[in-house]
Amino acid sequence: MGRIVIELLLRVAGALVAFLTLPLLVGQLEHKAMAHMQGRLGPMYAGGFHGWAQLVADGVKFVQKEEIVPAAADKTVFRLAPAAGLLPYLLVFLLLPLGPGLVGQALDMGLFVVLAIVGVGVVGMLMASWSSANKYSLLGGLRGAAQLLGYELPFVLSAASVAMAAGTLSLPGIVEAWRPWWLLWQAPAAVVFFVSGLAEIRRPPFDMPIADSELVFGYLTEYTGLRFALFLLAEYAGIVVVSALTTVLFLGGWKGPFADHQLGWLWTLVKVFAVSFVVIWVRVAYPRLREDQLQRVCWLVLVPVALAQLVLTAVVKVVL
Amino acid sequence: MRGGGLAKGLAITLRTMTRRAHTAQYPDVRPDLPPRSRGVIALFEENCTVCMLCARECPDWCIYIDSHKETVPAREEGARARQRNVLDRFAIDFALCMYCGICIEVCPFDALFWTPEFEYAEYDVRELTHEKGRLREWMWTVPPPPPLDANAEPSKEAAAARKALEIEA
Amino acid sequence: MTVTDVLICALGALALGSALLVVSTRHVVRAGLWLVVTLGALAGCYLVLTAELVAWVQMLIYVGAVVVLLLFAVMLTRAPIGASDGLDRSRWPAVLVGGGSAVALGALLVEAFRWSSIRPPAPGTAERIGAAVFRDWVLPFEVLSVLLLAALVGAIVLSAPRRS
Ligand code: SF4
Ligand code: SF4
Numbered sequence: 001m002g003r004i005v006i007e008l009l010l011r012v013a014g015a016l017v018a019f020l021t022l023p024l025l026v027g028q029l030e031h032k033a034m035a036h037m038q039g040r041l042g043p044m045y046a047g048g049f050h051g052w053a054q055l056v057a058d059g060v061k062f063v064q065k066e067e068i069v070p071a072a073a074d075k076t077v078f079r080l081a082p083a084a085g086l087l088p089y090l091l092v093f094l095l096l097p098l099g100p101g102l103v104g105q106a107l108d109m110g111l112f113v114v115l116a117i118v119g120v121g122v123v124g125m126l127m128a129s130w131s132s133a134n135k136y137s138l139l140g141g142l143r144g145a146a147q148l149l150g151y152e153l154p155f156v157l158s159a160a161s162v163a164m165a166a167g168t169l170s171l172p173g174i175v176e177a178w179r180p181w182w183l184l185w186q187a188p189a190a191v192v193f194f195v196s197g198l199a200e201i202r203r204p205p206f207d208m209p210i211a212d213s214e215l216v217f218g219y220l221t222e223y224t225g226l227r228f229a230l231f232l233l234a235e236y237a238g239i240v241v242v243s244a245l246t247t248v249l250f251l252g253g254w255k256g257p258f259a260d261h262q263l264g265w266l267w268t269l270v271k272v273f274a275v276s277f278v279v280i281w282v283r284v285a286y287p288r289l290r291e292d293q294l295q296r297v298c299w300l301v302l303v304p305v306a307l308a309q310l311v312l313t314a315v316v317k318v319v320l
Numbered sequence: 321m322r323g324g325g326l327a328k329g330l331a332i333t334l335r336t337m338t339r340r341a342h343t344a345q346y347p348d349v350r351p352d353l354p355p356r357s358r359g360v361i362a363l364f365e366e367n368c369t370v371c372m373l374c375a376r377e378c379p380d381w382c383i384y385i386d387s388h389k390e391t392v393p394a395r396e397e398g399a400r401a402r403q404r405n406v407l408d409r410f411a412i413d414f415a416l417c418m419y420c421g422i423c424i425e426v427c428p429f430d431a432l433f434w435t436p437e438f439e440y441a442e443y444d445v446r447e448l449t450h451e452k453g454r455l456r457e458w459m460w461t462v463p464p465p466p467p468l469d470a471n472a473e474p475s476k477e478a479a480a481a482r483k484a485l486e487i488e489a
Numbered sequence: 490m491t492v493t494d495v496l497i498c499a500l501g502a503l504a505l506g507s508a509l510l511v512v513s514t515r516h517v518v519r520a521g522l523w524l525v526v527t528l529g530a531l532a533g534c535y536l537v538l539t540a541e542l543v544a545w546v547q548m549l550i551y552v553g554a555v556v557v558l559l560l561f562a563v564m565l566t567r568a569p570i571g572a573s574d575g576l577d578r579s580r581w582p583a584v585l586v587g588g589g590s591a592v593a594l595g596a597l598l599v600e601a602f603r604w605s606s607i608r609p610p611a612p613g614t615a616e617r618i619g620a621a622v623f624r625d626w627v628l629p630f631e632v633l634s635v636l637l638l639a640a641l642v643g644a645i646v647l648s649a650p651r652r653s
Binding site for chain 1 (some may be wrong): 519552553564
C-alpha cells in the first residue's frame with residue numbers, strides 16, 4: 001500500500017514538474033523562434049546567455065504587478081476563471097505517456113478522458129469573458145465558445161480515427177499499436193487533429209477570440225498580474241498538450257529509430273518540441289482567420305476530411 | 321496551385337529564421353550611422369561670424385545667439401582699427417528643433433554640421449537647450465563626408481580652384 | 490464506511506448542494522456555472538461507481554458541450570452581472586414537481602432494494618460497454634442512431650435557406 005502511494009505521489013509530482021517546465025520551454029522557444037523568423041533576436045539579456053531566463057523574469061514581473069479586479073465585475077467568478085482555465089490542462093498532463101510505462105496515470109480510456117477534459121477548458125474562458133464586465137471580453141468569449149463548439153467535432157472525430165485503427169482508447173495502447181506506415185494512412189486525421197487542436201487552444205491563426213487588433217485582448221482584456229500570467233501559462237500548456245497528443249496519437253509517441261525502451265522519453269520530448277515548433281511557425285507564417293473563414297474551415301474542410309478519414313480507417317481496418 | 325501560398329508562407333519564415341537577424345544590439349554595439357545622419361547639430365565655433373542667418377531662417381526660432389562687437393586694434397601703422405563680432409552665446413533648443421536642416425543649409429560660413437550623435441536625452445525638457453560648448457564638442461563626432469562617386473562632377477570649390485590655376489598658368 | 494462510501498457521499502452532497510444553488514441563485518450565469526459543478530460531481534459519482542465511460546461521456550457531452558452551449562446562449566441574450574430580480578420562477582409548482590419526483594424515485598429505489606446489498610458489476614470499461622452495445626443491444630442502438638440521424642437531417646432542413 002505504502003509503495004503504491006509513494007509511486008502515485010512520484011508520478012503526480014513528475015506530471016507537475018512537467019507542467020511547470022515544458023510550457024516555459026515552449027514559451028522560450030516561441031520567443032526565440034518567432035523572433036528569428038521575423039529577422040529579430042528576441043530576448044537577449046535575462047539570464048545572461050541569449051535571454052534564457054526571460055520567462056522567469058516575466059513571471060517575477062507578473063507577480064509584482066497589481067491585481068486589478070474591475071469594479072463592475074463578478075468578482076468571485078473573475079478570480080476563479082484562470083484556475084478553471086488552467087486546471088484541465090494540468091489534469092491532462094497526468095495522462096500523457098512519456099515513455100513505455102512512464103505515464104502519470106495510464107487509463108483504459110485515456111484518449112476519451114483527455115478529450116473530455118480539454119473540452120471543459122472552455123468553461124474557464126467563458127467565465128473570464130463574462131465576469132469581466134467588458135464588452136470586448138464578452139465578444140471574445142462568445143467567439144471563443146462558437147469556435148470551440150465547432151472545432152470540438154473534427155478534433156474528436158480525427159482522434160476517433162486513430163482509436164479505431166489502434167483498437168483501443170488507452171494512450172499507451174495507441175502508441176503500442178502504432179506502426180510507421182500509419183503516418184501515411186492517418187495523415188489526413190493528423191492534419192485535421194493538429195489544426196483543430198490549434199483552434200481548441202485559440203492559437204493564431206485561430207485567435208479570433210483574442211484578436212488584439214480588434215478586441216483589445218478578448219477575454220483577457222481585464223486581467224493583470226498573476227491571473228494574466230496563469231492564462232498565459234494555460235496557453236503554453238495548451239500548446240504542449242496539443243503537441244503531445246498529436247505526438248502520441250499520430251507520430252508514434254516514444255517510438256524512435258532505436259532504443260525505444262531506454263530512450264523512449266527522449267523521442268517523445270523531441271517530437272513534442274518539433275510539433276510545438278510547428279505551432280509557433282504557423283503563428284508566424286499565417287494571418288488570423290476571419291470569423292466566417294474560421295467557421296468555414298471547420299465545417300466545410302475539417303469535418304468532411306475527418307469523416308472521410310473515418311471511412312478510410314474503417315475500410316483499411318476491415319480489409320486487413 | 322491552390323494552397324501554394326500556405327507552403328510559401330512557411331518557406332519564407334523558415335528561410336528568414338536561418339538567416340542572420342537584423343537586430344542592432346544598440347547599447348552593446350554602437351550603430352554605424354552614415355555621415356550627415358540627422359542626429360544632432362554641431363557648431364564649428366571658429367567659423368561662425370555671427371551673421372545671424374541661421375537664427376533668422378530657423379522655422380522654429382530655436383537658435384539663440386548673443387554677441388558683442390570687439391575692436392581689434394590696427395595691426396600696422398596707419399591702418400584702421402577693425403571691429404569684429406564675438407560670439408557670446410550660441411544655443412539650440414533641441415526640444416523645439418525639428419531637424420529640418422535649414423540652419424545648416426543656410427550658414428554661409430560652414431559653421432553648422434550634422435553629426436550622427438544621438439545620445440543626448442535629458443530628464444527635463446528645459447535641459448534640451450544645448451549651449452555652444454556642447455555644440456562645439458559635437459564637432460569632433462562629425463564624420464568626414466563620403467567620397468564622391470567614381471565619375472561624379474568634382475565639387476564646386478575644387479572646380480573653382482582648378483579654373484583659377486588654369487587661368488594663372 | 491469505506492473510502493468509496495465517503496467519496497460517494499461527499500460527491501453526492503456536492504451534487505445536491507450545487508443543484509440547489511442552480512435553482513436558487515438569482516445570478517443567471519452563476520446558475521449555469523453551478524450546473525457545471527453539479528454535472529462534474531455527478532461524473533465523480535459515476536467514477537466512484539467504476540462506470541468510467543459514462544463519467545467521461547458526462548464530462549465531454551454535458552459539461553463540455555451542453556453547458557457551454559447553455560452559457561453561450563445566456564451570454565448572447567442577456568446576462569447581467571449581479572442578481573437579476575425579474576426572474577419569474579414559479580416556486581411552488583417547481584417544488585411540487587421536483588420534490589414529488591425526488592420522493593417518488595427515492596421511494597421506488599428503497600422499495601426495490603430495501604437493505605439488500607448488491608455486488609457492484611465489473612468496471613464499465615470501454616470494452617465492456619462496446620461489447621454490450623454492439624452485441625446485446627445492437628438493435629436499440631441502431632434505432633436510436635437512426636432517430637438521431639433523423640433529428641440531424643431535420644435540423645439541416647429547417648435551417649437551410651428556403652428557395653422560393
Ligand atoms: S534644424 Fe531647423 S529647426 Fe532645427 S535649429 Fe536648424 S533651422 Fe531650426
Ligand atoms: S549662419 Fe553660420 S555663421 Fe551665421 S550665425 Fe549662424 S552659424 Fe554663425
